[in-house]
Amino acid sequence: MKNSFFSRFTPKEPKFFPLLKQLSEILAASSELLVESLKHDSPEERTGFYKRIKDMEREGDKLAHRILDELGTTFITPFDREDIHDLASSIDDVIDGINSCAKRIAIYNPHPISESGKELSRMIQQEAECIVKAMDELETFRKNPNTLRGYCSKMHDIENQADDVYEFFITRLFEEEKDCIELIKVKEIVYELEKTTDAAEHVGKILRSLIVKYA
């Protein structure tokens, strides 16, 4: 509101787009590492992947803060200030989620992760790829919102599937797993994976609201 009021009189500066794109690429890279990490089961390998993902999480954190700091000092942005803020924060939340997954795998050190866990990690990666592509639409979706809308729908569908995978898996886990400590480990890791697919869809929801507001 504030910005759209003033933006009638002042030029816009699009410098936030490349920063958001860069942030989404950190997300994509860390989701790829997460998928890869679930193929390895030794404590050493798990700790190794966690370390690499944690480094990326810190990099993402720095970049997100740089975006938020620049928002605090820049008067005009391409969208409302809050929209850029929400986008950067929500992408950072997905990176944080991936880091939490990798952390739990490393410090709980469960038996090999089930196929459902692997499937969830691939879903996170697919959502991350949607987000990377969506960042390319930010400059143009006002004229042609269909491509961006398509990515949002895709993320929504993936999230619904992730819900089903999660619910089916947990139902079976509680029926079948009799080792209580193993159950705790697996339940919490798979819960974090599902929550991360949610966090990714949340980026999609913010993008959808941009379409409603600006396109």
Add this chain to the structure above:
Amino acid sequence: MKNSFFSRFTPKEPKFFPLLKQLSEILAASSELLVESLKHDSPEERTGFYKRIKDMEREGDKLAHRILDELGTTFITPFDREDIHDLASSIDDVIDGINSCAKRIAIYNPHPISESGKELSRMIQQEAECIVKAMDELETFRKNPNTLRGYCSKMHDIENQADDVYEFFITRLFEEEKDCIELIKVKEIVYELEKTTDAAEHVGKILRSLIVKYA
């Protein structure tokens, strides 16, 4: 602030009130289903209730998003934009909480839920009823805030009681339950129930802040 500045010069449009009322009615209906679901213990019944509650959660989600989207495109609202946003989001959070409770009951499938769990679900329902009635006050509380203030106090009292029920129950659970997996199931379901009474009281806190701001 933005709006109150501009609203000196422009007519207000009260169309958000019926939408918020509608959202609160979805909340009340799903809280009623939750209370009912706790009286049934077979996996099939639990899954059936969860499905119906999940449908309502999606309906609530759509409505909440419609409210937020209209806020994004409407210039003037009866209150500050953020107040409507906070109200809609917080009511939606309670519906989400109820959905999480039903989901955990269905996928963990614990032994019959204890009286404390049932009590918490009834407290959620009572809070939901307060919220429905509170929505009727939105148009008039500026002149007479006492009725709305009464609902807020009632929600606050219910939440304090819910805290006590929860703490007493968990203390006993950890003393008495020796089946670790059953303990996990019950602990997490009752935790989610208590968190949902919190989420309902949060709506009350937002309403109270409206009284401070506008009445």
Add this chain to the structure above:
Amino acid sequence: MKNSFFSRFTPKEPKFFPLLKQLSEILAASSELLVESLKHDSPEERTGFYKRIKDMEREGDKLAHRILDELGTTFITPFDREDIHDLASSIDDVIDGINSCAKRIAIYNPHPISESGKELSRMIQQEAECIVKAMDELETFRKNPNTLRGYCSKMHDIENQADDVYEFFITRLFEEEKDCIELIKVKEIVYELEKTTDAAEHVGKILRSLIVKYA
């Protein structure tokens, strides 16, 4: 933005500083009680400490609400309205975190808390002390931000150490603890302690963003 626009024409009123300072002192006092509570292991003592911490949490809650309410009715503040809001809310979140730690200890009633748990509680206290001192800088950091910047760095360092303590401890816990119910108790208490060091560092992040914006 809003405020900086208007603040060119109106005097500022610094009354929020003493309120924030007061809130930080409640935080410091409750963190001290938490450290003390971990030295006592009987259910009665734990419940006693929890009651005292809960009283402080309610006091903090009231004060935070008073700050937020006054923000709602005051037009001009020393900073942007949202900055005061974020500071008050985030300090209140740390007090809430301390309350959750004490609550879990009282209602789960685990075996004596390990040295790692005690270490985390001392880290929370150190962060709380940084926050108290930081409140004294709010009036002057625009001219000389170095002292405030120093407190932010210190909190950041403490949080990194807390991460390491937590991860090392949980890794060992899952390797060594064979009593599943005890494992649940300890895991969740130590998790809450670590989350509270995070919440405290979040105050540091907000302070850092103030330096970027105003100094």
